Amino acid sequence: MGLFDFFTTDLAIDLGTANTLILNKGKVVVEEPSIIALNQSSGKVIAVGEEAMRMHEKTHHFIKTVRPLRDGVIADFHAAEQMIRTFIKKSKLQGRFMVSSHRMVICVPSGITEVEKRAVRDSAEHAGAKEVYMIPEPVAAAIGLGIDIQEPTGSMVVDIGGGTSEIAIIALSGIVCDESLRIAGDIFNRDILDYMRRQHNLLIGERTAEQIKFGVGSAITELDDEPEDYVVKGRDLITGVPKIVEVSYKEVAFALDKSLTKVEEAIFKALEAAPPELSADIYDRGIHLTGGGALLRGLDKRISLKTKLPVHIADDPLRTVLAGTAEALVNLQQYKSVLLY
Missing domain, CATH: 3.30.420.40 (ATPase, nucleotide binding domain)
Known part of the structure; x- marks a missing residue:
């Protein structure tokens, strides 16, 4: 040196x-x-x-x-x-x-x-x-997951971050087909914010919406390990004074449903575009889920039920990339x- x-x-x-x-x-x-x-x-x-x-x-x-x-x-x-x-x-x-x-x-x-x-x-x-x-x-997510991207074997990665959801099928050191969707963590926060305004007449900020997502965020309405209801503080849209409401994980799952459906549609688009031989590889290997969105309770189960494929969550989703x-x-x-x- x-x-x-x-x-x-x-x-x-x-x-x-x-x-x-x-x-x-x-x-x-x-x-x-x-x-x-x-x-x-x-x-x-x-x-x-x-x-x-x-x-x-x-x-x-x-x-x-x-x-x-x-x-x-x-x-x-x-x-x-x-x-x-x-x-x-x-x-x-x-x-x-x-x-x-x-x-x-x-x-x-x-x-x-x-x-x-x-x-x-x-x-x-x-x-x-x-x-x-x-x-x-x-590609960075695949490498971080320990996948040998140079192999002639297909691997599917779904990376849900803060600004984008990146879906790609990778083989031979290249992206064979991909979908880049600008629906991810920030949109999930906005969905929660809008739901609180509509359903509870409660005005909250982005930070509080994100805290709700961390606290009781869920992709499905039936969880084996149910989190306790989350206490939310905000401003009453009718009276204008601060108030408190409790939100359940089922409500958050309902609020996020439309955006998660769009992510699922993008996954299906990528799968449909894959060559048949790579489809066979993905059937064997399953889908690798990473990014902050991977921490959403039940998301792996939801995607697995829709695609009929195994879904694996990265050991450290936030640091995989x-x-x-x-x-x-x-x-x-x-x-x-x-x-x-």
């Missing part, structure tokens, strides 16, 4: 709509919400990640919170650049010496456009990257054919 290498580092980044994870030398150094708080007038960064999330939907007119990514891609270039730069600093990669990032591998949705790719690349380069590579999320991205970073030549430039 030369002196130059000592002052450089390679990063694997899962730049997600909901959360950003950064891995350096096999260790997760950042795992925080993808959000930044800025001064309204000066544009100066006030907080990033967890601290900014605590401010979200509670700010006054001097502070604004921004989620730079929407639907899995950069929607606010300036805020994204500042967020990435701050996360790199927070990862303690910069101490007494100025440490620059030599290479970055960033996972992106499989349906990303050239304009969106350019936005990701420019943000990374402005944050200090010398070389930027991108890897499609379902990051693990695959890190593996691609370590073995760039081996995975060169699946990387985007």
Whole structure:
């Protein structure tokens, strides 16, 4: 290792709509919400990640919170650049010496456009990257699951994140057929928010909707291990005063049903597009479920009942994509054919 290498580092980044994870030398150094708080007038960064999330939907007119990514891609270039730069600093990669990032591998949705790719690349380069590579999320998820994507055997991955649901059938180091659906965690939150407004006349924010999803989120109305009803605090739409209601997992399953049906339809589209020999492989291997959406209670059972295929949930769904991205970073030549430039 030369002196130059000592002052450089390679990063694997899962730049997600909901959360950003950064891995350096096999260790997760950042795992925080993808959000930044800025001064309204000066544009100066006030907080990033967890601290900014605590401010979200509670700010006054001097502070604004921004989620730079929407639907899995950069929607606010300036805020994204500042967020990435701050996360790199927070990862303690910069101490007494100025440490620059030599290479970055960033996972992106499989349906990303050239304009969106350019936005990701420019943000990374402005944050200090010398070389930027991108890897499609379902491919990174497959690698993270331990699947040998170079084999002539089909594997189906369903990665439900914050902004997109990525569905892909992978074989011979390539995506044979895929569906990129902009229905995922953020839409699920909105479904819950709308349901609370319609059914309980209760106005809640995005953060509370997400907490309900974590607390009693379910994809089916019959669970073996039923969670207790969740206490929700919000504003009564009729009286205008704060009130409390209790929500059951069955209500959340009902609220999410339409969006989950669209995810299932996308899964069927991908299955229908698969060559028959790969269909036989998927019948044997089943569907691999990963991403934050995999934590939704009963989702594996629901998909299995609809497709009549076995569904396997990743051991660590939230970090599977990051693990695959890190593996691609370590073995760039081996995975060169699946990387985007």
